Amino acid sequence: MPLYKTINSNSQTVVKIWKITESFDDLMQAVNLKPKSLKRVLGMKSELHQRGFLSVRKLLKEFGYEDIDLHYDENGKPYLKDGKHISITHSFNFSAVIVSDVIIGIDIEKQREKISIIAHKFIDYEFDYLDENASNYINKLTIIWCIKESLYKLFATPGLSFKQHCLVIPMSDNQQETIAWIDYEDKKQRCYIQFLEFEGFTCAYAIT
Structure with a gap:
């Protein structure tokens, strides 16, 4: 069963993770796409991205939604027709969706050595404890990248910088939660963070 994991983070928030094992054709047959989504997925050059896109629609069905229930605002932030908050992510052969009554963000990333090369581009304060x-x-x-990406999706404000505006409080080695802050112009947002690691991947999600 490609539904890899379900996490009931709290009474308002559920995370579902999908392991993408199906072929493009199998996924296409399993979902109903609105014309705009069909055009988008058929226009993707990478089958990996196509399968990621379609697996997210499979996850929507796990929540009781269809592709037609999913929309995007002017900043590209997804939302659901019933007013619930949603955030979406996929990386290689995993995808995840988080649905909540409160504003949230989620990210999955494959753990790769090359992240150390770009660390200076998204880390500032965090170097003090790394x-x-x-x-x-x-x-x-x-973990820090995933958290900051989650914050970016949650805040959905053009100009937000991972390095300048997102701060991740230290977490111990045996911990799977922390606190992060968005400090952007006159706005300050404290977020509760949870994260997990599996099969060489990291997933983090931010909850307001």
Whole structure:
């Protein structure tokens, strides 16, 4: 069953993760797409992206929604027709959807060494507590990236910088939660963060 994991984060928030094992054709047959979505998926050059897109529609069905229930605002932030908040992510052979009564954001990333090359582009304050020589340095960088990407999706405001405006409070090695802040112009937002690691991937989600 490609439904990999369901997480009931709290009474208002549910996360579902999908492991993408199906072919493009099998996924296409399993979902109903509105014309705009069909045009979009057929226009994708990468089958990996096509399968990620379609697996998200499979996850929507797990929540009781169809593609027709999903819309996007002017900043590209998804929303549901019934007013529930939603955030979407996919990376390689995993996808995830979070649905909540409150504003949320989610991200999945594959853990890869090359993240250390771009660390200076998205980390500032966090360097104060990171150890570049630690065996879990790449894991920590990936967690921080996922958290900041989740914050970006949650806030959905043009001009938000991972490095300048998003701060992740330190988490211990055996911890799967922390607090993060968005400090953007005159807006300050405190977010509760949960994250998990599986099969070489990291998933993090932010809840207001």
